Amino acid sequence: MEGFIKVMLVEDDEFWQKQLALDLNKEEDIQVVKIAATKLEALNSLDSIEIDVVLMDINLTENKLDGLEAAKEITRIKGLKPKVIMLTSLSEQEVIVKAFQNGAVNYITKSNFHDIVKAVRDAYADKSSIHCDAASAMRNELHLMQLSPSEREIYDLREKGFNKTQMSEILHKSVNTIKTQLRSIRDKLQ
Known part of the structure; x- marks a missing residue:
């Protein structure tokens, strides 16, 4: 799998696991190397698999927003540099801001899943594009600062x-x- 952007999908919903993996694996330069359903499974996978980009759902366990905590832990692991993109159905400003505070490089709602491929490539290339799903909330938060x-x-x-x-x-x-x-x-x- 040399030359691929290695993606870990952290998602508890089987429909989204299958759909996103199918869509991403169609791309010549992207390969889903791990699908994890829980925060713990995702964190444990980082020890054994090289990951470039993590697509992280926010609610992994009963609407507990544990994907936010997982993003924070993943981005703070010494020696690892995976980029975390939040992929969720939530669009509340507080959640969006918290995702970026916890180390996410982008935030996309599942209704715009068709933008994931570009977001994965941008994250891998260290391009700082923020999806329109998050841009308004971030502008508002900057204004409130x-x-x-x-x-x-x-x-x-x-x-x-x-x-x-x-x-x-x-x-x-x-x-x-x-x-x-x-x-x-x-x-x-x-």
Whole structure:
């Protein structure tokens, strides 16, 4: 298998295991060398198989987001340099941001699985392309980085639907302080 981009597919759903392996193995320069259904199986495989790119589902065990933790562990193993691409049905901003914080180089939803081949080649070539499934969330997160930690806390509560009085009670701040910080947030994010 010399000359191939060696891919490990970490996916618990048999349909996706078969479909993705079939699609990737059709490519002349890509070979799925391992299919793992669990985080532990994936981590154990890294000791015995050379892997260039890992396609990682986020929910491997009962919606526990354990693929995020697996990505973090894989990217921190000394001496190994596999690139991790998250492949999932989840599109929540917090999950996307956490995936990149845990070392993923790209994030693609399964509805766009047809983009996987390009993403695998880009990751292997160290190209820093971020799929459109993740780009908006990452731009938004960068925009929010200008908020102080206190302002971010208030912003997050506001996004969850809390009013000023409720935020005041939760954060043990006066309503006037909350109002002032909301104004500051609005000014920074305009």
